[in-house]
Amino acid sequence: MKKILGKSKNQISTPALLLDIGIVEQNIVRMADFFKDKPCRLRPHCKTHKLPLLAKKQIEAGAIGITCATIEEAEVMAKSGIKSILIANQLVTSDKIERFVALSKICECIVCIDDLDNAKQISKMAHKTGTIANILIEINCGLNRCGVSQPESALELIKQIVPLEGISFRGLMGYEGGLFTYSEEEKKSECNKRNQSLIAIRDLLEQYGHHCEIVSAGGSNTYYITGLYPKITEIQPGSYVTMDSHNTQSGLDFGQALTVMATVISRPEKNRIVIDVGKKALSCDEGIPKCIQPGLSIFALNEEHGHVRIENPDMKLNVGDKIEIIPSHGCTTIPLYNCYHIINNRIVVSVEEIIARGY
Numbered sequence: 075m076k077k078i079l080g081k082s083k084n085q086i087s088t089p090a091l092l093l094d095i096g097i098v099e100q101n102i103v104r105m106a107d108f109f110k111d112k113p114c115r116l117r118p119h120c121k122t123h124k125l126p127l128l129a130k131k132q133i134e135a136g137a138i139g140i141t142c143a144t145i146e147e148a149e150v151m152a153k154s155g156i157k158s159i160l161i162a163n164q165l166v167t168s169d170k171i172e173r174f175v176a177l178s179k180i181c182e183c184i185v186c187i188d189d190l191d192n193a194k195q196i197s198k199m200a201h202k203t204g205t206i207a208n209i210l211i212e213i214n215c216g217l218n219r220c221g222v223s224q225p226e227s228a229l230e231l232i233k234q235i236v237p238l239e240g241i242s243f244r245g246l247m248g249y250e251g252g253l254f255t256y257s258e259e260e261k262k263s264e265c266n267k268r269n270q271s272l273i274a275i276r277d278l279l280e281q282y283g284h285h286c287e288i289v290s291a292g293g294s295n296t297y298y299i300t301g302l303y304p305k306i307t308e309i310q311p312g313s314y315v316t317m318d319s320h321n322t323q324s325g326l327d328f329g330q331a332l333t334v335m336a337t338v339i340s341r342p343e344k345n346r347i348v349i350d351v352g353k354k355a356l357s358c359d360e361g362i363p364k365c366i367q368p369g370l371s372i373f374a375l376n377e378e379h380g381h382v383r384i385e386n387p388d389m390k391l392n393v394g395d396k397i398e399i400i401p402s403h404g405c406t407t408i409p410l411y412n413c414y415h416i417i418n419n420r421i422v423v424s425v426e427e428i429i430a431r432g433y
């Protein structure tokens with residue numbers, strides 16, 4: 075792999091995942107700067123990049139910590155020296171709770187819960203090992219994934235959690251969802267409706283004496299709405315760092331840092347090529363990815379083959395040439411690769427293993 079360092083990105087063996095570090099750094103600084111003079115803090119989600127190197131850059135730029143989706147991500151981030159980690163998800167089996175409790179001994183680690191038995195399990199494990207486990211109650215404020223929906227249920231849950239040994243209640247997590255299909259006006263209105271339902275629960279708990287030091291929500295698509303909503307204390311955007319075409323299409327204008335490099339392996343017809351990148355190297359849960367070069371459009375993906383239409387049959391494009399593609403969904407494309415090729419000014423400057431990609 076070292077042989078590729080210092081070479082042009084066109085010389086990388088394909089399929090390859092490329093990350094333009096200049097654009098990544100601009101994205102990191104832009105998001106951090108937005109929050110510099112705001113009461114809300116930034117805790118970026120690492121489920122997108124899965125790379126401690128980028129998590130550290132986010133913290134250097136002003137983030138208070140990192141959000142993770144899995145215990146594996148949290149372990150990788152903690153091992154690399156990240157001091158404050160929110161697992162914005164549920165850990166319900168004893169092996170994962172054990173690992174969470176172990177992490178809580180080396181850094182500030184916070185996990186979400188929406189179930190009393192789960193809280194009791196965490197409490198038991200934390201108490202047994204002399205640790206304090208930090209928890210947020212997850213609120214369903216419209217995404218309809220996990221989370222407590224009713225204010226009275228949240229109040230009931232907190233009343234039963236507070237007396238548990240080894241648990242510290244820190245607040246609420248209520249990710250409102252990406253709202254990608256909404257127009258800007260509708261997005262603002264729907265997002266604020268969801269934020270309002272989260273804050274209504276926060277206010278009720280406060281009224282009963284349960285201080286919500288943390289109220290975490292927000293993603294890349296809603297950071298400028300949720301991040302300004304009163305009493306939301308931190309936001310957790312992920313995709314803005316690398317970007318992808320479905321975020322761009324929904325109006326997010328951060329720089330496109332992530333691409334996939336492919337090689338033309340066949341030109342069976344003048345207006346069609348086949349590339350060596352298929353579904354195993356490009357996710358399509360958010361639609362068909364886009365080619366950077368104008369006049370080329372992917373129209374189908376098999377496992378290891380991509381089918382690309384050429385608008386102009388006279389276009390010069392030969393077997394062995396490279397084409398670059400913007401993934402439609404970065405978060406689901408990145409874990410398909412072992413490593414990123416980090417690019418600066420078209421040159422490969424390093425190869426970074428995506429170490430937090432596993433389970």
Ligand SMILES: Cc1ncc(COP(=O)(O)O)c(C=O)c1O
Nearest residue numbers: 162249293294295310311312313
């Ligand atoms: C819990 C949670 N927080 C934040 C996000 C925001 O992610 P993104 O910024 O990639 O839209 C997501 C997206 O799935 C999420 O599930």
